[in-house]
Amino acid sequence: MSGNGIGGPVRVAIVQTKPRKGRYSENLNDLRDAFALVMDDGAADVIVLPEAALTGYFLEGAVYDLALPVQHFADDLARMWREAGATRPVEIACGFFENDGGTYYNSAAYVRVESDRAQVLHLHRKLFLPTYGVFDEERFLSRGHRMGVFASSLGATAMLICEDIWHAIVPTIAALKGARVLLVPSAAPGRGIEGGDELESIVRWREILENIAAEHGVYVVYAGLTGFEGGKGMSGTSRIVDPRGNTVVAAPPDEACIVRAALDPREIDLARANLPLLGDLRAVLPDLLLDEELPLPRGRRDASDR
Amino acid sequence: MLPIVEAPRTALHPPRINAPLAARWLETFLRDELLGRRGIARAVIGLSGGVDSAVTAYLCARALGAHNVFAFRLPYRTSSPASLADAALVVEALGIHERTLDITAAVDGYLQNEPDADARRRGNVMARTRMIVLFDQSAKLDALPIGTGNKTERLFGYFTWHADDAPPVNPLGDLFKTQVWELARYLGVPPALIEKAPSADLEARQTDEADLGITYARADAILAQLLLGYSDDQLVAHGFAAADVQLVRRRVEGTHWKRHLPTTAMLTNTAINEFYLRPVDY
Known part of the structure; x- marks a missing residue:
């Protein structure tokens, strides 16, 4: 798939993980087993995993025990891909806790694995x-x-982690910057039992993801962590939403599993032709941003240069 | 004449529950906590004859299989025979293991030295004795004791500290009492247990609602909004009686300590759970 909409479908597999808390090596081995299921040609070109996919999310101070430099983490992913028996290239997006020389982040790495190389294409x-x-x-x-x-x-791809996408302006900016696919690693504790047949938090997530996809004409690939962590149940429901806002495949909330779909770039172009909201926004946005009443920093770049 | 559509007043009903959804979520919770995290397949439950322990037994049977659920009836000599009979209904309906162990000798073995102990102290000794039994039976059976306390009694502090709240896993602790009743109806708990007046059964003719001074229905409706941060004035404006609101708030605010571990003096910058922070499942 290419940024201008030319190209064929790309197969995406979401590995919805249910990690054992803090047991990174064991969870890596489970990932190797999952890779073995999608290593054949045509099974998956891109693999997407949740936030904190191989450690669990609620770590408190243990985050400092488990955080890794991004290249170390990328090399571990590549090693599992090879140990699964795969010989072809693949791209993997995965959430992890990052140690950048003593500064710690909740990060997602997008890694291209090819022969012996693990190349970090992007770090969010x-x-x-x-x-x-x-x-x-x-x-x-x-x-x-x-x-x-x-x-x-x-x-053209952007990664947003969990709450990043709850602020509507963030995926909007991603789309304005040209993103056609949003990857969303997430760890969302499920809650809300007064409503229908899904937890209220799952309904809210689905609405957000489908609305964003439909408004901007983007694919949204949401990878949700699953499993209970100290009574808090991560709500899984990994899903792929097409550029018209329809969920094309979704995982259950409570099981480790793999969900797959092909992303077709022509769908993005057709969806945007039918509902050109992103184009309209591009036209009007400068006027909105020049509004003097907006509390935006003007003529300064120090905040964004950090 | 244009029609006027008025926004409805805030509802005064207790919080609702989608019972099938909650049951599925709690079954997964039990399987993850016992089988996934601890590698323990068996559950031990103190079956009182009340609705909370009955619902807990039903959930455990669904999550782990009836053959892995071990119910214990633990009467004291003053316990109501009806409670024993109601507990037996649950055992019979589920086909779970059951054993009855009379705690009178154990309780009286201590209390004979304390003839002046009032009802509150005696009740606490009974509750703590029951936990001694449940934890010991869990060790014997390679099982885990499962808690049965609900959110309403936790918020009211209406339980014996380090007794009813002691089991390491509790499926009902975030459900109000009225939600537990609804879940019980969905799970098929015998109606006798759902319809009778809830009681700690520590004294004859004791009922929860008489002890608390408010019905669970009114208490849960207030609690649900109080936890969202509304002030007393706002709750009264929503239509609740001022006396009820004050009673509920007084009980909640007087018992925060019961919902925490013991207070430890902090002397270093590695104090456990203050600086040294590790999650329970790490």
Whole structure:
């Protein structure tokens, strides 16, 4: 798939992990077993995994025991791909806790694995660290400050981690920067039992992902962690949403599994032709941003240069 | 004349529950906590004859299989015979293991030295004795004791500290009492257990609602909104009686300590659970 919409379908597999808390090596071995299921030609060109996919999410101070430099983590992913018996290249997006020389982040790496090389094509550090209620990320981690769009075999791609996509302006900016596919590693504790047949938090997630896909004409690939962590059940429901806002495949909330679908770049172009909201926004956005009442920093770059 | 559509007043009903959804989630929770995290296949439950322990037994039977659930009836000499009979209904309906162990000798072995102990102290000794039995039976059976406390009694502090709240896994602790009743109906708990007045059964003719001074239905409706941060004035404006609101708040705010581990003096920058922070499942 290419950024201008030319190219054929790309097969995406989401590995919905249910890690044993803190047991990184064992969880890597489980990942190798999952890779063995998608290593054949045509099974998956891109593999997407959740936030904190191989450690568990609620780590508190143990995050410092388990955080890794990004290249170390990328090499581990590549080793599992090879140990699974795969010989062809693959691209893997995966959430992990990153140790960048003593500064710690909740990050997602996009890694291209080819022969003996693990090339980090992109690193996204979570922008919005939830620190309220059950969440305590900023007590242990630093915020990211950039959200980049990068070229992958999916075309122009952006990664947003969990709460990053709850702020509607973030995926909007990603789409304005050219992203056609959003990858969303997530670890979402499920809650809300008063409503219908799904947890209320799962319904909210689905609505957000489908609305974003439909508004901007992008594919959204959501990889959700599953399994209970100290009574808090991660809500899984990994899903792929097409550029018209329809969920094409979704995982159950409570099982480790693999869900797959082919992403067709022509769908993006057709969806945008039918509902050109992104084009309309590009036209009007400058006027909105020049509004003097907006509390935006003007003529300064220090905040974004960090 | 244009029609006017008025926003409805805030509902005064207790919080609702989608029982099938909650049951599925709690079954997964039990399997993950016992089988996944601990590699333990068996559950031990103190079956009181009340609805909370009955629902817990039903959930454990669904999650682990009836053959892996070990129910214990633990009467004291003043316990109601009806409680024993109601517990037997659950055992019979589920086909779980059952054993009855009278705790009178154990309780009286201590209390004979304390003839002046009032009902509250005697009740606490009974509750703590029951936990001694459940933990010991768990060690014997290679099982895990499962807690049965609900959210309402936890918020009211209406339980014996380090007794009812002691088991390491509790499926009902985030469900209000009225939600537990609804879950019980869905699971098929015998109606006799759902319809009778809830009681700790530590004294004759004791009922929870008489002890608490408010019905569970009214308490849960208030609690659900109080936990969201509404002030007393706002709750009264929503239509609740001021006396009920004050009673509920007083009980919640007087018992925060019961929902925490013991207070430890901090002397270093490696104090456990203050600086040295590791999750329970790490």
